[in-house]
Amino acid sequence: MPVPAHLEFFIDPNRCIGCQACVHACSECDTHKGVSMIQLDTLQRSHSTQTVPVVCMHCDSPTCAEVCPADAIKKTADGVVQTASKPRCIACNNCVLACPFGIPKMKDERALMMKCDLCYDRTSVGKKPMCATVCPSGALTYGTREEIQRLRPRSRPLNQFRFGRQNINTKVNMMVPRDAPLERLDVTANMNESDQPATVRIAIMDESIKVSNWTGSDIQ
Amino acid sequence: MAELPVDSQSIIKHFGPHLAFPEGKRLDAGVEADRTVKTHCCFCGQQCGIQLNVKDNQVIGFEPWTEFPFNRGMLCPKGVRRYLQSAHPDRLTTAIRRDPNAEGGFSPLPYEQAIRESAAAIQRIQSQHGNDAMAVLTGASLTTEKTYLMGKFARLGLKTANIDYNGRLCMVSAAAGNKKAFGIDRSTNPMSDMLGAEVVWISGANVAECAPITTSYVWQAREQGAKVIVVDPRITPIARTCDLYLPIKPGRDVALFNGILNLMIENDWLDHDFIENHTVGFEQVAEHVRAWTPARTAEVTGIAERSIRQAAQWWGEASTSYLLHARGMEHHSHGVQNVLGSINIVLASGRIGKPNCAYGTLTGQANGQGGREHGQKCDQLPGARDISNPEHRAYIASVWGVSPDDLPAAGVDAYEIFRKIDQGEIRGLLSICFNPKVSLPDNSFVTRCLEKLDFYVAIDFFLNETARHADIVLPGSLQEEDEGVVTQLEGRVIKINPAVEPPGEARQDWRIIQDLARALGRTHGLTFDSPRAIFEELRVASKGGVADYSGITWEKVEQNYGVFWPCPSEAPDGTPIDHPGTPRLFQPGSWNPVAKGAGPFYFPDGKARFNVSTYSPPAEDVDEAFPIILTTGRVISQFLSGTQTRRIGPLVDQYPEPRLEMHPRLAEQLGIADGDWATAESRRGSCTLRAQVVSTIRPDTVFIPYHWAGAKSANQLTIAAQDPISKIPEYKVCAVRVIKAAGPPEYALELESQQ
Numbered sequence: 001m002p003v004p005a006h007l008e009f010f011i012d013p014n015r016c017i018g019c020q021a022c023v024h025a026c027s028e029c030d031t032h033k034g035v036s037m038i039q040l041d042t043l044q045r046s047h048s049t050q051t052v053p054v055v056c057m058h059c060d061s062p063t064c065a066e067v068c069p070a071d072a073i074k075k076t077a078d079g080v081v082q083t084a085s086k087p088r089c090i091a092c093n094n095c096v097l098a099c100p101f102g103i104p105k106m107k108d109e110r111a112l113m114m115k116c117d118l119c120y121d122r123t124s125v126g127k128k129p130m131c132a133t134v135c136p137s138g139a140l141t142y143g144t145r146e147e148i149q150r151l152r153p154r155s156r157p158l159n160q161f162r163f164g165r166q167n168i169n170t171k172v173n174m175m176v177p178r179d180a181p182l183e184r185l186d187v188t189a190n191m192n193e194s195d196q197p198a199t200v201r202i203a204i205m206d207e208s209i210k211v212s213n214w215t216g217s218d219i220q
Numbered sequence: 221m222a223e224l225p226v227d228s229q230s231i232i233k234h235f236g237p238h239l240a241f242p243e244g245k246r247l248d249a250g251v252e253a254d255r256t257v258k259t260h261c262c263f264c265g266q267q268c269g270i271q272l273n274v275k276d277n278q279v280i281g282f283e284p285w286t287e288f289p290f291n292r293g294m295l296c297p298k299g300v301r302r303y304l305q306s307a308h309p310d311r312l313t314t315a316i317r318r319d320p321n322a323e324g325g326f327s328p329l330p331y332e333q334a335i336r337e338s339a340a341a342i343q344r345i346q347s348q349h350g351n352d353a354m355a356v357l358t359g360a361s362l363t364t365e366k367t368y369l370m371g372k373f374a375r376l377g378l379k380t381a382n383i384d385y386n387g388r389l390c391m392v393s394a395a396a397g398n399k400k401a402f403g404i405d406r407s408t409n410p411m412s413d414m415l416g417a418e419v420v421w422i423s424g425a426n427v428a429e430c431a432p433i434t435t436s437y438v439w440q441a442r443e444q445g446a447k448v449i450v451v452d453p454r455i456t457p458i459a460r461t462c463d464l465y466l467p468i469k470p471g472r473d474v475a476l477f478n479g480i481l482n483l484m485i486e487n488d489w490l491d492h493d494f495i496e497n498h499t500v501g502f503e504q505v506a507e508h509v510r511a512w513t514p515a516r517t518a519e520v521t522g523i524a525e526r527s528i529r530q531a532a533q534w535w536g537e538a539s540t541s542y543l544l545h546a547r548g549m550e551h552h553s554h555g556v557q558n559v560l561g562s563i564n565i566v567l568a569s570g571r572i573g574k575p576n577c578a579y580g581t582l583t584g585q586a587n588g589q590g591g592r593e594h595g596q597k598c599d600q601l602p603g604a605r606d607i608s609n610p611e612h613r614a615y616i617a618s619v620w621g622v623s624p625d626d627l628p629a630a631g632v633d634a635y636e637i638f639r640k641i642d643q644g645e646i647r648g649l650l651s652i653c654f655n656p657k658v659s660l661p662d663n664s665f666v667t668r669c670l671e672k673l674d675f676y677v678a679i680d681f682f683l684n685e686t687a688r689h690a691d692i693v694l695p696g697s698l699q700e701e702d703e704g705v706v707t708q709l710e711g712r713v714i715k716i717n718p719a720v721e722p723p724g725e726a727r728q729d730w731r732i733i734q735d736l737a738r739a740l741g742r743t744h745g746l747t748f749d750s751p752r753a754i755f756e757e758l759r760v761a762s763k764g765g766v767a768d769y770s771g772i773t774w775e776k777v778e779q780n781y782g783v784f785w786p787c788p789s790e791a792p793d794g795t796p797i798d799h800p801g802t803p804r805l806f807q808p809g810s811w812n813p814v815a816k817g818a819g820p821f822y823f824p825d826g827k828a829r830f831n832v833s834t835y836s837p838p839a840e841d842v843d844e845a846f847p848i849i850l851t852t853g854r855v856i857s858q859f860l861s862g863t864q865t866r867r868i869g870p871l872v873d874q875y876p877e878p879r880l881e882m883h884p885r886l887a888e889q890l891g892i893a894d895g896d897w898a899t900a901e902s903r904r905g906s907c908t909l910r911a912q913v914v915s916t917i918r919p920d921t922v923f924i925p926y927h928w929a930g931a932k933s934a935n936q937l938t939i940a941a942q943d944p945i946s947k948i949p950e951y952k953v954c955a956v957r958v959i960k961a962a963g964p965p966e967y968a969l970e971l972e973s974q975q
Contacts, residue, residue, distance in 0.1 A: 015439050017428035017457035019856045020874055024300040027242075027870075028281055030249045034242055046884070046894065047915050049457045133284045134295040136432035138439055152443050 002078035003123045009132060009142050010157055011053060012175035016139035018042065018051035022131035029130050030121060035107065037083075037116040038131050053140055055131065056081060056103045056116035057161075058171035064095035064104050064115075072113070079171045080120055084113040100163040118171075154178055222673040222689040225318045225325035228930065229970065234324025235683035236310035237862070237974045239869035246280045246303075257719040258285055260706070261299040262361070262699035263859045265583030266290065266433050267708035268299055269781075272700060272719045279306040279700060279719055289781050290411065290708070296432035297857050297871060304868045305698060306720060310682050312695040313724025326683070326693070331725045334692050335732075339739030341675040341691070342378070345648040352628070355382040355637045355646045359653025360390060360584075360591030361860075362729070363704030363716055365754040367587065368602055368761070369730050369746075370652070371595030374628075376620060376745050377737040381631035382646060384598040386654045388634040391588050392597075392946040393550035394581040397559025401567070401829050403814055403822025404766050405604065406589065406711040407580030408572060408805045409542075410784070414441045416576040418538040420448045421531075423473060423562060424548020424952075428457035429856040431546075431582045431709070441542070447534050451476065452548060453851060454881075454923060455916035464531055467918055469522035470851045471838040471953040473549035477561030478833060479517025480532045482509040484568055489536025491570025498819060499567050501830035508832045509564075520835065522918070535565065540576035547584060548853070551951040553839040553941040561833035572828075573806030573820055583709040585860070586699070590707030593767040594758060598631035602758060603765020612765075619761045620745050633947035635660060635940060641669040650736075652679040652696065652729060657686040658861035658929045661938035661949045662904045679732055684863040685929045695726035702728045704751040705777060710803075712782035713772055730754065763789065764813055766822055771799040792817070838953040839941030840903070842920075846955035848886070849921040850900060852934045853952075858927035866927065866974040876973035878928050879912040880958070883919035887911065890958055897961035897968075900924065902954055905936030908965040922958060926951070929975075931967045 020040055027036040043050045062081045065073040072088035073095060075081045084095070084104075091111040095104040104115045119129035123142075127133075132142035141148065148157060157173035224231065245251045253273035260267045269288025273281040282303055284293035315334030316326040329337075345353050356378065358370045367385070374383035398405040414420060414437045428435050435458060442448050442463075450459040451466040451473065459465050468476060484490060485506055495502050518525040535541065543566055549558040563579065571577035583589050594602040595616075602619075605612035607630050617624040632640065634656070640646040642665070649670075660666045670676065670689040678687035679696040687693050700719040707713045722728065730751060737746040748754045752774060763770035770789035777783050783801040791797045792811055802810075806820040806828075819826015842849055857874040859865045866872060880898050882890075892898050894913040899906055900922060909924065909932065917923055924934035939954040 014461055015435075017432065017435055017856075019296050019428065019432050019457075021295055021297045021300055021432070024297045024870055025295065028300060033249050034247050045912075045914060049455060049460050049916060051457075128286075128293075130284075133286065133293045134300060136291075136294045136296050137428065137435040151440065154443055 001124055001126070002076070003080055003118065003120070004126070005078065006144050007123070007142060008145055009055070009118065009129065009140075009172040010148050010175055011055065011172065012139050012141065012152070012155065013050070013052040014155065014175065014177070015137045016051045016053055017137045018049060019136060021134045021136055022053050022140055025130045025134040029119060031117070032114060035114060037114060053131070054101070054103070055140070055172060056118070057101050058118060060169040060171070063098050063100060063168075067094045067098040069094060080118045080123075082120065083115050083117045086112055089113055100161070100166065100168065222676045222691065223671045224688055225320045225322070228688065230323060231325045231683070231688050232971070232975050235326070237682075237866045238310050239872055239974060240304045240308050240867060241869035242304065245275055245278070251275060251280065253280060256283060257717050259700065259717040259719065260714055261295070262302055262305070262586060262864070263298045264431060265585055265588040265709040266431055267586060267706060267714055268295055268433055270295060270299055272303060274719050277720045279303040287781070290710070290712070291433045294433045294436060297874060298859055298865060301868050301870050304870070305864045306700060307723070308682070308867055310867055311723060311726070312681060312683060312693060313726055315695055315725065316683075316693045318691045325688070331694075334694055335735045335739045338677045338692050338694070339736055341677070342648055342740060345674055346378070349647050351379040352381050352631075353646055354378050354380050354648040354650070355640070356380065357634060357637065357649065357651040357654045357656065358383065358385040358596045360385060360387040360588050361586045361699070362591060362653050363702065363706055363751065364587060364590040364594055365704040365751045365758065366729055367591045367596045368594040368758045369733055369748070369754055371600075371602065372620065373733050373737060373746060376622065377740060377742045379628060381628035382598070382637055382640070383596060383631055384634040384637060385591065385596045386634065386659065387585070387588060387592045387597070388947060389659055389949060390547065390584045391581070391592050393552070393555030393559055393943055393948045394545070395592055396556045396946040397563060400556070400831050401560060401563040402806070404805065404812070405592070406785070406805060407578070407709060409578035409580065410710045410712070410803045411437045413576050413578045413804070414438065414446075414542045415444055417441055417446050417540045417542040417578070419534050419541040420446045421535060421541065421543040422449065422458060423451040423543070423545040424550065425544055425546035425582050426452070426456045426458070426548065426853055427544070427582070430584070430854050432856060434582065449531050449534065453918045453921050464527060464534065466523045466527055466531060469918065470849050470921055471552055472521040472835070473558040474554060474561040474833050475512065475517055475520040475835045476523065476528070477558070477565055478509040478512035478835065479514060479521070479528055480535060481505070481565050481568055482512045483514065483529065483532035484536045484565065485509070487532075487536055489532070490568050494570030495568065498821070499828045499830055500825070502568070505564055505830040505832050508834075535569070538569070538571070541569065541571045542576070542578045542580070544580055544582060546582040548952060550581070551948060552953065553943055553950045554834070554836050555943045555948045556945040557833045557835070560831040564830055564833060567828055567830055573804070573808065575804070580709070587706035589709060589711060590705065590713065593707070594762065598633055603762035604767035605765050615764070616761060619757070622744070633942075635942060635947065635949060638666055638669040641672055644672070647674040649673055649676045650679075651676070651686065655684040655686045655861035655863050657689070658933055658935065659926070660940075661935050661951060662940040663933060663935040664905055665940065679729055680863070681726065682863055682867065684861065694732050695722070695724070696732060697722045697726060697728045702730070702751065705755065705774070707785065708782075711784045713769065713777055713785055714782040715774055715777045759789070766814065768813070771797070772801070786812070839950055840939050840953070840955045842955045846902060846957050848956050848958055850902065850937055850954050850956040851921055851923050851952050852926045852938060853923065854927065855925045858925065860927065862927040862929070862974070872974045878909050878925050878932050878934065880909040881912045881914060881917050881923040882958070883917050884913050884915055885919040886922070887913045890960060892958070892960050897964055898958055899961045900937060900956045900958050902937040902939070902956045904939065907932065907934065907936050908961045922956065931965060
């Protein structure tokens with residue numbers, strides 16, 4: 001059966017605790033046992049514990065498939081961009097270089113590009129993807145848009161991205177703060193006369209991010 | 221004679237820790253499981269539901285269990301990879317005996333012979349030095365049935381007063397504080413009550429790394445409007461996106477709570493009706509906290525005064541709230557005072573015993589809750605009864621078919637057991653589920669004590685660092701090789717189900733204990749034929765106690781995804797009832813066996829107690845010679861002393877070795893860069909680790925995770941100061957100095973990261 005259209009995938013980096021449960025669980029999946037198709041990015045550990053889990057965004061027009069000279073990457077009718085087909089993949093790395101999200105990975109020992117296929121073996125039989133099932137913080141969620149709107153009023157799903165002149169719509173959504181007051185960097189904020197806390201130096205999207213940029217000014 | 225039989229390198233070579241990775245049928249995608257077993261994780265106190273896939277008596281993987289209500293399929297990396305502890309190459313499959321001539325220091329011996337020799341050695345010690353010369357150390361990762369059996373075996377089988385458990389390192393400050401304030405020791409509400417709370421206050425709890433699934437409740441509460449306040453010396457992942465972060469100086473929590481209560485009184489953010497009708501002792505506490513002005517609180521806690529005022533206002537003005545704490549404020553020489561301080565601000569708010577109004581502690585171990593209820597603590601009998609209380613003794617003696625005079629008196633706490641070994645009073649030791657050589661503070665003292673023992677028998681599935689000192693090691697069972705109940709952090713009793721049989725000569729721990737009793741010729745009350753039979757007796761033994769399990773059956777637990785205790789079998793008038801369990805304590809009009817209807821709290825008058833909570837500095841404050849605070853804790857991919865998790869390859873890969881975490885400002889003063897080798901030194905020992913330079917920790921504090929052994933152990937440095945009431949050690953504060961190391965330590969060349 002196809003992956004149900006009413007179920008969607010949501011990434012909410014604000015909730016990520018960097019635990020790597022998703023990374024471990026992904027590599028336990030039957031279709032690619034021992035290899036994780038998900039990646040956890042640590043942004044800048046020297047200043048924050050912020051981490052971001054990265055799964056395939058499953059683009060409407062997948063760049064990886066468009067640049068594939070061997071036609072090894074298929075998008076199924078239910079919108080899932082599949083991992084490269086073993087008989088076709090020539091391990092040329094075109095997809096690895098072209099994907100604007102940096103998703104496909106070349107597995108040299110297998111001479112094969114592998115990437116997240118939205119746990120097709122699970123989602124096509126009505127289950128949730130493994131990572132979104134185990135994620136203990138809700139940073140990865142699989143459910144309906146109505147559910148996410150009801151349960152996460154502070155943020156909203158976004159699935160349109162722009163890379164240079166390329167506009168990309170994706171099946172996977174990124175949760176972004178609903179209220180995102182943009183505080184712009186002002187040179188005075190960084191000058192000696194300022195009595196502002198150092199956090200203002202950084203353009204912030206959300207009140208909560210102030211915390212992550214704590215530099216000791218809260219200490220007495 | 222309990223010195224290491226051969227050098228530790230040789231022991232490690234034979235017994236590990238070595239790493240297990242998925243391979244064979246665990247990696248082969250085509251393998252279908254024979255069956256899938258619904259059970260729970262073997263690690264932390266949340267006890268997430270999980271399904272284990274089994275093939276040919278081997279756990280080959282897992283499947284999320286989405287129906288279990290607490291975690292709904294969620295797992296942390298330890299839960300995902302826990303199956304790799306099963307069928308592990310380091311697994312003890314026979315009994316082994318200390319043998320300096322064997323390459324690994326131990327040689328196998330037949331199980332029955334090991335039991336006979338252990339019993340003979342125990343008898344020898346007890347006939348020469350008295351029954352109390354034999355001590356028992358147990359643990360809170362055991363099922364409740366096993367903890368009950370260990371308490372009974374110590375008192376009836378060994379007739380010793382000296383049994384204590386590793387919860388002494390974990391839950392005792394919370395337990396003591398809870399009993400003083402509420403008369404009962406349990407989190408008050410289910411975690412789901414967090415959703416809808418207006419304020420979530422988290423003190424000394426690295427929720428994201430130590431209770432990862434609880435994060436989903438915190439984040440969801442926040443989505444629903446809660447303001448999240450986190451009090452911690454480090455910006456842990458839960459602090460990263462909180463609404464108010466209070467960077468407290470380690471060891472100053474009670475000062476903060478006193479300061480908050482003072483502001484609550486000053487601004488009249490009080491529930492006068494609740495204080496008047498349901499509590500006693502408010503006036504003395506109010507008088508005490510008057511000295512805790514915001515300025516003094518800021519000075520002592522190291523938190524900006526404006527942040528303290530903001531926290532007090534959010535807490536004071538809320539109409540619903542959830543306060544959570546954990547070891548961060550409990551692991552102190554005044555841990556109980558910290559706990560009492562936190563309870564005072566809860567009681568003053570009146571926000572308890574109602575939906576979305578909760579107070580709770582995050583338990584550390586699988587059975588951190590149940591393991592502290594049924595008699596493996598030195599001063600306790602089943603049902604959370606007191607071994608010094610004549611009525612309690614009489615009831616348990618009647619259940620056990622002995623005279624109350626036959627029950628030993630209260631023994632001493634786990635650390636005091638080592639001091640008594642040092643003094644020669646205790647000569648023999650039986651340990652299970654406890655690795656004190658890694659987990660107790662000032663562990664070179666612990667090693668010295670182990671070396672003094674006349675006889676030491678350990679029960680374990682792997683040869684942990686402490687058991688390397690044993691004369692005999694009996695091969696015990698993994699969690700998935702036995703069954704029974706545990707009680708998770710909400711007070712929910714849940715069922716552990718067996719997935720596989722123990723390999724070789726290994727067997728279930730309850731069988732081993734009873735085999736020892738048989739060989740000692742002390743079988744009275746120690747001839748259970750199954751964990752279920754133990755549970756049935758535990759129900760009777762707990763009946764009428766504060767921790768009443770008498771109305772709980774294994775079937776009821778499985779049918780309801782757990783049952784919250786207390787769950788009595790009879791109504792107050794003695795008529796049998798089918799009690800549904802008690803998810804939320806202290807509801808108005810609720811009955812309990814202590815107050816007998818006088819009120820919801822577990823005191824004769826039914827009222828909660830305010831307790832004056834006194835601040836005192838840490839036992840070892842910083843000075844010129846040791847100017848930096850050391851605090852210790854966990855990382856997400858490791859668990860406790862690492863006996864299991866340091867053998868699971870993918871978990872070790874995630875965070876291979878401990879790092880010395882410090883702020884860039886401190887690192888700059890010390891001339892240390894990220895990744896440099898640095899030595900932390902206390903009055904007790906030193907430890908050389910790679911530095912991790914991060915601005916997410918106070919500049920006056922360094923942090924080391926404690927899961928590693930030997931030269932990498934944080935507990936070489938920590939201090940054995942203990943809380944006078946709870947006897948918990950002060951893991952969270954001691955004084956160190958830090959210098960840049962000249963080069964890598966010896967172990968870096970000799971040992972793998974997990975060893």
